[in-house]
Amino acid sequence: MxxxxxxxxxxxxxxxxxxxxxxxxxxxxxxxxxxxxxxxxxxxxxxxxxxxxxxxxxxxxxxxxxxxxxxxxxxxxxxxxxxxxxxxxxxxxxxxxxxxxxxxxxxxxxxxxxxGVTLREAWQRYLEAHLIRKGRSEVTISGYRDHVERVFAEWLDTSLHELAMDPARMAKKHDDVTRENGPYMANGCMRTLRAIYNHARKTNRSLPADNPADAVDWNEEERRNTGMGSADLGGWFMELASLENPVRREFHLFTLLCGSRPAALQQIKPNHIDFWRRTLHIPKPKGGRKKAFDIPLSRQMILCLIRAIRLGRQMHPVQALEWVFPADSESGHLAETKEDREILSKWGNDLRQTFRTIATAAGVSEIDAKLLMNHAIPGVNAGYITRHKLLENHLRSQQQTISSAVFTALGASITQDRALRDWLGRARPRPEGTVSAGRQFVVRMAAGMTQGSS
Structure with missing residues (x-):
C-alpha cells in the first residue's frame, strides 16, 4: 500500500x-x-x-x-x-x-x-497479573473495574506520567467524586488508582516516584455502627417474615446466622454443603481462594439452608440445580440483595455487625468470633491456632450458642405471631433428625428427584 x-x-x-x-x-x-x-x-x-x-x-x-x-x-x-x-x-x-x-x-x-503506559494499559496488566492471577473474587474485581472504567473513564487513554505530573487534577477529581458519589466512594477510587500506579511502576521505573493519589486530602471514614442488639431482633424478624420473596428471606436470615459477607453467600452451591459434617464451604471469600474456609452449621442454619433449597427448586427449578439462593438473573443466583429500608430495615453488612454484637452478648470470645467470621487474628496468636482442628466441635458449639441467642431473643412471638409461626414455629426437629433429613434431601436433589424430605 x-x-x-x-x-x-x-x-x-x-x-x-x-x-x-x-x-x-x-x-x-x-x-x-x-x-x-x-x-x-x-x-x-x-x-x-x-x-x-x-x-x-x-x-x-x-x-x-x-x-x-x-x-x-x-x-x-x-x-x-x-x-x-x-x-x-x-x-x-x-x-x-x-x-x-x-x-x-x-x-x-x-x-x-x-x-507512556496509559491508565487503560496499566489497569489491564493489574487485572490480569494481580487480581485474576491471585484469585481475587469476582465481587472484588467488579469493584475495581467500576472505579477504573466508570469513575476514571475519561483518563483511560491518559498516560500515568501525565497524571503523576498534575497532582491538582487528582485533588479536583477526588473532590468531584466526594460531592457526587460520597466520601467512601471517593477514597475507594483513589485507593484503586494508587494500587494500579504502584503496580505499574514496578516495570516502569521511569514513572515518577510520587504516586498521584498522594495528592488528595482523604475523607474521614467512620465505621458504620448499624448492627442490632437482642432487643431489636423481634421487630426485624417480623419485617423479614413479611418479605414477599421467600428465597431472599432465607438469604437474609442465613446472613445473620453466619455473619459472613453477603457477596460470598450469594454464590454458594448445594455441593458446598456437607450435611454429614454440618459445614458449609466458602471457596472464594474476600481475598480469593487462598482464604477459603468452612462455616460450622448450627441447627437453625441447617433448617434455613434446607428451606432455601426447597423454595428455590419451586421458584427457579433450573437455576436451583446449581445455586442455593437462585434467582432470575444473568448469573442464575441472587445478584442484588439490597432491600427497601422501609420494608426491611437491616440487611447486608448490618447483619454481619449484628452477628458480632450478639456473639459478644452470648459470651463468645473475640478469637472465636473472628474465626467464625474468617477474620484475620492479629499478633503472634494467629500462627498457633489451627482453625480446622477447632471446627468440628468447639467452633460448632460456639456457632450454636450464637444461633440460639438469636432465636431466644424472639421469645414467645415465634409461636404467637402467625407469620413467624408459619415460617419458623413448626420446624424444630432434633439435631440428629435434622442432619439426616438434610443430607437425604440434598442427595435426592442431586439425583434429580422431585420430592424431598425435612
Whole structure:
C-alpha cells in the first residue's frame, strides 16, 4: 500500500488496514517527521529527521519510539517532539541513551517509550497479573473495574506520567467524586488508582516516584455502627417474615446466622454443603481462594439452608440445580440483595455487625468470633491456632450458642405471631433428625428427584 498522511490518534491508528504484504507509513499531519509504520502484525511509532552539520544535511535518521499497541499516541507524540528537538540540534536521539528516566520531556512526555503506559494499559496488566492471577473474587474485581472504567473513564487513554505530573487534577477529581458519589466512594477510587500506579511502576521505573493519589486530602471514614442488639431482633424478624420473596428471606436470615459477607453467600452451591459434617464451604471469600474456609452449621442454619433449597427448586427449578439462593438473573443466583429500608430495615453488612454484637452478648470470645467470621487474628496468636482442628466441635458449639441467642431473643412471638409461626414455629426437629433429613434431601436433589424430605 502507498504511504498515507492523516491526523494520528489512537482511534485512527486502530482503524488503519493491515497490508497484505510488507508495510506502509501513516504520517502525522500535525507533526512533521512523526509517523507509524503499519505492518501485518505490528504498528510502530517512529520519528525521522535530517541531521545537519554546518548548516548542511549530513544524514537522515529514523528511530522507533514504541509499539502502538502498548502506548498512547499522545505519549508517543511527546517523545517524538523530544527526539526531533535533538535532531534539530545535530544530535542523534539515541545518543546519551535517550533522555534520562524520570526527566520530563516536552509537553510532559517522559523520556523512554515505557513511561507512556496509559491508565487503560496499566489497569489491564493489574487485572490480569494481580487480581485474576491471585484469585481475587469476582465481587472484588467488579469493584475495581467500576472505579477504573466508570469513575476514571475519561483518563483511560491518559498516560500515568501525565497524571503523576498534575497532582491538582487528582485533588479536583477526588473532590468531584466526594460531592457526587460520597466520601467512601471517593477514597475507594483513589485507593484503586494508587494500587494500579504502584503496580505499574514496578516495570516502569521511569514513572515518577510520587504516586498521584498522594495528592488528595482523604475523607474521614467512620465505621458504620448499624448492627442490632437482642432487643431489636423481634421487630426485624417480623419485617423479614413479611418479605414477599421467600428465597431472599432465607438469604437474609442465613446472613445473620453466619455473619459472613453477603457477596460470598450469594454464590454458594448445594455441593458446598456437607450435611454429614454440618459445614458449609466458602471457596472464594474476600481475598480469593487462598482464604477459603468452612462455616460450622448450627441447627437453625441447617433448617434455613434446607428451606432455601426447597423454595428455590419451586421458584427457579433450573437455576436451583446449581445455586442455593437462585434467582432470575444473568448469573442464575441472587445478584442484588439490597432491600427497601422501609420494608426491611437491616440487611447486608448490618447483619454481619449484628452477628458480632450478639456473639459478644452470648459470651463468645473475640478469637472465636473472628474465626467464625474468617477474620484475620492479629499478633503472634494467629500462627498457633489451627482453625480446622477447632471446627468440628468447639467452633460448632460456639456457632450454636450464637444461633440460639438469636432465636431466644424472639421469645414467645415465634409461636404467637402467625407469620413467624408459619415460617419458623413448626420446624424444630432434633439435631440428629435434622442432619439426616438434610443430607437425604440434598442427595435426592442431586439425583434429580422431585420430592424431598425435612
Amino acid at each position: 502507498p504511504d498515507i498522511r492523516i491526523a494520528l490518534t489512537d482511534k485512527t491508528i486502530a482503524q488503519l488496514p493491515a497490508p497484505k504484504d510488507g508495510w506502509y507509513l501513516a504520517r502525522d499531519t500535525d507533526l512533521k517527521g512523526f509517523f507509524v509504520v503499519i505492518g501485518k502484525r505490528k504498528r510502530t511509532f517512529t520519528v525521522q529527521g535530517d541531521l545537519r552539520q554546518g548548516g548542511k544535511r549530513a544524514s537522515s535518521v529514523r528511530v522507533s519510539i514504541g509499539n502502538a499497541g502498548e502506548m498512547s499516541t499522545r505519549a508517543a507524540r511527546g517523545i517524538a517532539k523530544a527526539y526531533l528537538a535533538r535532531i534539530s540540534q545535530g544530535r542523534h536521539p539515541r545518543d546519551d541513551k535517550r533522555p534520562e528516566a524520570g526527566s520530563p520531556a516536552p509537553n510532559g512526555a517522559c523520556g523512554g517509550a515505557i513511561a
